[in-house]
Structure formats: C-alpha cells, structure tokens
Amino acid sequence: xxxPSSLVDRLLDTWPVARLATSGTRGYPGAxxxxxxxxxxxxxxxxxxxxxxxxxxxxxxxxxxxxHVELLLDEYHDDWxxxxxxxxxxxxxxxEPPQPERDPDVAPVLAALRKKYPQYATVxxxxxxxxxxxxRPTRIRSWAASETALAALESRSR
Amino acid sequence: xxxPSSLVDRLLDTWPVARLATSGTRGYPGAxxxxxxxxxxxxxxxxxxxxxxxxxxxxxxxxxxxxHVELLLDEYHDDWxxxxxxxxxxxxxxxEPPQPERDPDVAPVLAALRKKYPQYATVxxxxxxxxxxxxRPTRIRSWAASETALAALESRSR
Numbered sequence: 104x105x106x107p108s109s110l111v112d113r114l115l116d117t118w119p120v121a122r123l124a125t126s127g128t129r130g131y132p133g134a135x136x137x138x139x140x141x142x143x144x145x146x147x148x149x150x151x152x153x154x155x156x157x158x159x160x161x162x163x164x165x166x167x168x169x170x171h172v173e174l175l176l177d178e179y180h181d182d183w184x185x186x187x188x189x190x191x192x193x194x195x196x197x198x199e200p201p202q203p204e205r206d207p208d209v210a211p212v213l214a215a216l217r218k219k220y221p222q223y224a225t226v227x228x229x230x231x232x233x234x235x236x237x238x239r240p241t242r243i244r245s246w247a248a249s250e251t252a253l254a255a256l257e258s259r260s261r
Numbered sequence: 262x263x264x265p266s267s268l269v270d271r272l273l274d275t276w277p278v279a280r281l282a283t284s285g286t287r288g289y290p291g292a293x294x295x296x297x298x299x300x301x302x303x304x305x306x307x308x309x310x311x312x313x314x315x316x317x318x319x320x321x322x323x324x325x326x327x328x329h330v331e332l333l334l335d336e337y338h339d340d341w342x343x344x345x346x347x348x349x350x351x352x353x354x355x356x357e358p359p360q361p362e363r364d365p366d367v368a369p370v371l372a373a374l375r376k377k378y379p380q381y382a383t384v385x386x387x388x389x390x391x392x393x394x395x396x397r398p399t400r401i402r403s404w405a406a407s408e409t410a411l412a413a414l415e416s417r418s419r
Contacts, residue, residue, distance in 0.1 A: 120337035124292035126284040134282035134292055134333035136346060153341050154406045175292035179278035183311050183380050188294060222341050248312045 106189060106245035106253065113260045114176055114189055115141045119220070122175040123148070125165040125195075135162055139174070139238075140215040146174060146193065147212045150234040152227030166195040166236055174238065187247040187256060193238040203233045264347060264403035264411065271418045272334055272347055273299045277378070280333040281306070281394075283323040283353075293320055297332070297396075298373040304332060304351065305370045308392040310385030324353045324394055332396065345405040345414060351396040361391045 139148045172195045177188035200206040217223045297306040330353045335346035358364040375381045
C-alpha cells in the first residue's frame with residue numbers, strides 16, 4: 104500500500120537520513136547516506152563538516168555530470184510487516200554560494216538544517232568552499248508492507 | 262578511517278540490509294533496500310515473497326540494461342561520531358533458475374538466505390518465476406567516523 108501524502112510530507116520534514124543514488128556519465132551508480140532538509144519544495148543536502156573519507160565528494164562531480172538522482176528513505180525491521188520506503192526521483196543541482204549566510208536562497212536552508220540537526224551546533228554545516236546539492240523532486244513513490252507499518256510510522260513521525 | 266577487512270567480511274556475512282543503487286540505460290539512478298547473502302564470493306539477493314509494490318521489479322529490468330550496481334551498507338546514528346559505511350561496487354547478473362532447489366549454484370544460496378533470515382520460514386524465498394540477482398563485487402570502499410564507531414560495530418557484529 105502507499106504512504107498517505109500527509110505522512111509523506113511529514114517524513115520529508117523529519118526523517119533524519121536518506122540514501123542518495125547518483126549516476127555519473129559512465130552509468131556507474133553510486134549510493135551514499137545523506138542528511139537533508141526540505142525548504143521551499145527542494146531537498147537540500149550540504150557538504151558539511153562531518154568527518155568524511157577523502158574523495159567522497161564524488162557526489163558533487165557525479166551530479167555535475169548527470170543531474171538525475173533518487174533519494175531513498177526507508178528503515179529495516181526484522182519484522183518484515185513493518186517495512187516501508189519512500190523514493191524521490193529528482194534533478195539535482197550543485198549550489199556554491201560565495202556568501203552562504205547572506206544568500207537569500209541558502210540562508211533559510213542553513214537555518215532549517217541547524218533546526219533539524221542539533222549536531223550542527225558543533226559541526227560546521229558547510230565546509231570550504233561552501234557547497235550544497237539542491238534536489239527538485241520530480242516523482243515520489245511510496246510503499247508500506249501493512250497498516251501496522253503505517254501506524255507505527257505515523258506515531259513516530261509526530 | 263577504513264573498516265578493517267576482517268570486520269568488512271563479517272558485515273557482509275551478517276548485516277541484514279543493503280541499499281542497492283542501479284542505473285538503467287537512460288542514466289536515471291534507482292535505490293532500493295534489499296536483503297542479501299554472501300555465497301562463494303557473490304552477493305545474492307532474491308526476488309522473494311515479501312509484500313512488494315507492483316512494478317518494483319524494475320530492479321531486474323535495470324540490471325538487464327546496465328549491470329553496474331553499488332551496494333551500500335550503513336547505519337544512521339544521531340551521534341555522528343558513530344557513523345560508518347561500506348560501499349560495494351559490482352556487476353550484477355539476473356539469474357532465473359528453472360529448478361532453484363536442485364540448481365547446484367542456487368540451492369546453497371537459498372540455504373544461506375534461509376539461515377540468515379529466519380523470516381523465510383514463513384515468507385517464500387523465491388516467487389514465480391524464480392529470480393535472483395547475483396552481484397560480483399569489483400571494488401569495496403569503507404569509512405568509519407571514529408574508533409568508537411568501529412568498536413561499537415565490532416561488538417555488535419560478533
């Protein structure tokens with residue numbers, strides 16, 4: 104069954120992690136866990152100050168080469184009747200604001216990220232050079248294994 | 262830092278879920294949670310009897326069109342010093358055994374899946390027509406945010 108759209112909206116606002124699938128020009132897909140915030144209809148993910156493996160910024164290169172992405176929100180449960188997922192196809196764009204805190208598009212994004220993730224009190228929300236991906240959703244699909252899965256998700260995302 | 266190879270091996274044996282990134286011919290990536298078992302160097306994932314959204318078998322079509330995939334194993338934590346991931350690039354192949362329980366390659370895979378997932382006592386491990394993906398790993402990359410992350414993972418995957 105599908106996830107009701109009110110719950111989809113709440114998940115997009117509150118769910119802490121997504122897996123971002125990208126595909127470069129050569130057709131080699133990549134997947135990476137990301138944090139994100141929904142601001143004015145776009146899903147934004149920053150290149151933040153969390154520790155990172157060198158070279159992980161391949162995601163920026165990949166998106167420059169091919170803007171098509173898919174975001175996956177889901178959660179594994181040993182009880183398979185509790186499974187669900189939300190998949191967002193979108194077009195990603197690399198945003199490199201020279202003055203992010205003064206940028207009228209980016210400043211509200213930084214505020215939303217800091218509100219959603221208290222971790223940004225100590226971790227820089229952007230690194231140098233400031234870089235974010237802005238993803239415009241083009242198609243949303245959802246699935247839940249059962250009514251129980253929906254009820255559990257509903258009560259947790261309040 | 263990287264995850265030590267002994268722990269990588271243990272994660273591939275025991276971690277219950279991966280996110281599979283695929284890319285069709287048109288360069289639109291897709292991501293999906295999957296269960297899997299490592300058998301004789303291949304990562305196998307069945308099209309099983311878990312409830313599914315109609316059309317979810319796009320993964321089979323995508324892999325037929327483009328065998329390059331990436332598997333992501335990771336876990337989100339609010340404490341970002343506990344984050345880690347394991348990414349396996351590979352080549353996937355669609356396997357459609359007419360008699361899976363008698364197939365010398367597939368029968369051990371079904372046994373491994375049933376051992377890893379007790380859920381298969383009640384959920385069919387294959388649907389009709391029997392279909393699995395066999396993924397040959399070509400590159401493994403790993404990352405952990407801290408020694409604490411590694412120690413926690415180490416103690417949980419025993």
